[in-house]
Amino acid sequence: MKQRIYITRKISNEIVEWLKQFVDVKMWMEEETPVPRAILQKEIREVDGLYCLLTEQVDRELINQANNLKVISNMAVGYNNIDIEYAAKKGIAVTNTPGVLTETTADLTFSLLMATARRLGEAEQFLREGKWTTWSPMLLTGQDIYGTTLGIIGLGRIGEAVARRAKGFGMKIIYYNRNRKPNVERELNLTYYPFEELLKTADYICILTPFTDETKNLIDEREFKLMKPNTILINTSRGGIVNEEALYKALSKNQIWGAGLDVFDEEPISADHPLLSLKNVVVTPHIGSASIQTRMRMAKLAAENLISVLQKKQCSFIVN
């Protein structure tokens, strides 16, 4: 008898057909709505593999419902939605999909940086609302990118890819990371700065660490006070790394110049959230890796990871 898996969202037929060669597949058939918790609790009981997204909280309680589970395959590089230590204790492997989304997420990070600097959201709205009456010297003026300093916090795969883009734009690049990376420093001409010095120096700050106990509220009231009034903060990592209340205060008091955000404390962020009332914020709905090609690559890699673990083959993407 084939092993069984549950997929928590409707994914492409091509991937499902590929999986069906190896396992019995059951899938939540909605594309836009996450599987309700109660259904997931029931479905997880007998399956050998779970294929899930970051919309599922795979916590201790859910893991305890599973009787046969051997692998949790997350279709994301971040895995803060899964209790990986508890899964390991239960002998369940957790896998992720790094690498395949690096360049696409770096593209979005840089897009947000440029859109915030040049006020693209505001400019488009201004035009669409029929407010454009004449060319005028200081209309919708933003910040320069060329010749400014980018500070990257978290110089991993995506951080490095953002640095490569910034180099092409003639930026000076400084970074802070848990461990120094001398090879990357040499290759991309980066300068390591201690955390607080980076906050005081950078014109643009990109957050690209994972969301962990250590990085929760890494950027809070104290950190905003250290930044310059022209600083633009870009967060494409995870919401909880930046304290949203402190961010709102810093932006509304013009303590910093602007923010570009792809990720939020609570997702989806509610339309009446105070942050969304501010003009100096550019927002996107967690679409960092959302290119057609990359989403297909992620879906395929998550499927391959799941099958490798079930077939007891080598898998390079086990995180626990």
Ligand code: NAP
């Ligand atoms: P990665 O290669 O693991 O890079 C993370 C970097 O953060 C590493 O260099 C790591 O340092 C550093 N780091 C970890 N904890 C730190 C701390 N406490 N202080 C300073 N630096 C720390 O991961 P990645 O592939 O670049 O992805 C980064 C994150 O982006 C993911 O975790 C995910 O949350 C987010 N992401 C978001 C989207 C989106 O759709 N918006 C898409 C993809 C990824 P070490 O070298 O010491 O380990």
